[in-house]
Amino acid sequence: MHLLYLDDSGAVDDPAQPFFxxxxxxxFERRTHWIETxxxxxxxxxxxxxxxxxxxxxxxxxxxxxxxxQFPLCDRLKAICDALTQGxxxxxxxxxxxxxxxxxxxxxxxxxxxxYAFEQISNRFDRFLMRKYQENGDPQRGVIxxxxxxxxxxxxxxxxxxxxxxxxxxxxxxxxxxxLFLDSKSSRLIQLADLVAFALYRFQAHNDNSFYQxxxxxxxxxxxxxxxxxxxx
Numbered sequence: 480m481h482l483l484y485l486d487d488s489g490a491v492d493d494p495a496q497p498f499f500x501x502x503x504x505x506x507f508e509r510r511t512h513w514i515e516t517x518x519x520x521x522x523x524x525x526x527x528x529x530x531x532x533x534x535x536x537x538x539x540x541x542x543x544x545x546x547x548x549q550f551p552l553c554d555r556l557k558a559i560c561d562a563l564t565q566g567x568x569x570x571x572x573x574x575x576x577x578x579x580x581x582x583x584x585x586x587x588x589x590x591x592x593x594x595y596a597f598e599q600i601s602n603r604f605d606r607f608l609m610r611k612y613q614e615n616g617d618p619q620r621g622v623i624x625x626x627x628x629x630x631x632x633x634x635x636x637x638x639x640x641x642x643x644x645x646x647x648x649x650x651x652x653x654x655x656x657x658x659l660f661l662d663s664k665s666s667r668l669i670q671l672a673d674l675v676a677f678a679l680y681r682f683q684a685h686n687d688n689s690f691y692q693x694x695x696x697x698x699x700x701x702x703x704x705x706x707x708x709x710x711x712x
Contacts, residue, residue, distance in 0.1 A: 480508045480655060481611075481621040483577065483604050484672040486663070488538070488680035491592050494583070498684040501596035502578030503672030504566070505604065505621070505699075510573040511668055517565040518667040521558050525550055534663060535562055535670040537677025537690070556689070559674060563693045566671045576675055576698045577603055577707045580683045585711045597634060599709050606706065607699050608653035620655040626663045626673070634658050683710065 485503035489496040506514065523530035539545040540555045547555055567574050579596040581587070587595045604621060611617040625634065635657045663669040678690035699707030 480619050481608060482506050482508055482511065482668070483600075483621060483623045484625075484666070484668045485577075485600065485623060486626045486669060486672040486676045487593075487596075488673070488676040489684065496684065497583050498580050498680055499583070499592045499596065500578065500580045500676050500680040500683065501593070501600060502576070502580075502676040502679050504668070504675055505575045505577060505607065506570075506668060507573055507619075510570060514566050514570065514574070514671065515667040517569075518562055518671065521562050521565070524554070524558065535559075535667070535674060536663070537674045537681075541677075559677075559690055560693060562671065562674055563678060563690060567675070567694050567697050574697065575607065575707065576694060577607075578675065578679050578698060578709070580679055580708075580710045582683070582710075582712045587711070593634075595711070603699065603706055603709070605653050610701060612653075620653050622655050623658040624666075624669065625658055625660050626669050627660045679708075 483503060483505040485501060488500040488502070489498045491499050518535060519530050522533045522535060526533045534545075535558070536545070537559055540547050540559055543552070543555070567576065577600050579599045581592050581596060590598075601623070604623065608619070608621045611619065661669055663673065674690075675694060678694055681687040681689070682691035698705055
């Protein structure tokens, strides 16, 4: 099974934030343990005795919030870069990224930004799974996994609608279940999704390429066309 871990960056209802991002990483189920092990080793640099108690979240790590201020900035930034490198890039074909970035004020034809972003990713991940079956005979289905949020019921309703009633491009056909929701404290893969979303947000909102450049080639693509990343200005 292919598991797509998603998180957001930038609040839709905060006018000070110029972008809303929904992004994350698709991971084949057999690779999750190895990625978690890599991320645990990065967390252990800061708390060797209790690495599992330390969450890897991009914004707090960069700004020094949530207990991160006690560590040197250079070490915090390196940890973000290492997590993206080891959790995404070094996994080769085992991890594929998906992301949607929406500029504040973009014309979405009256659609809510969260709904728009989820529809885009839901369709793109569905087509990714379909392509794997058509080209490689891979019958694996997918599940989308979110960080727990107030949009849980809303997202699950949308997912059911996309499957049974359809969305802009048709019906989704390759999902094993409606989206699931996990507490990021218990999932390093949700934390990895947070870092991916944070990297994309920093690039789009602040022209900060320091994290995005690490993962920019990892978004789903086929025959020279990038399908995994959608930006709406």
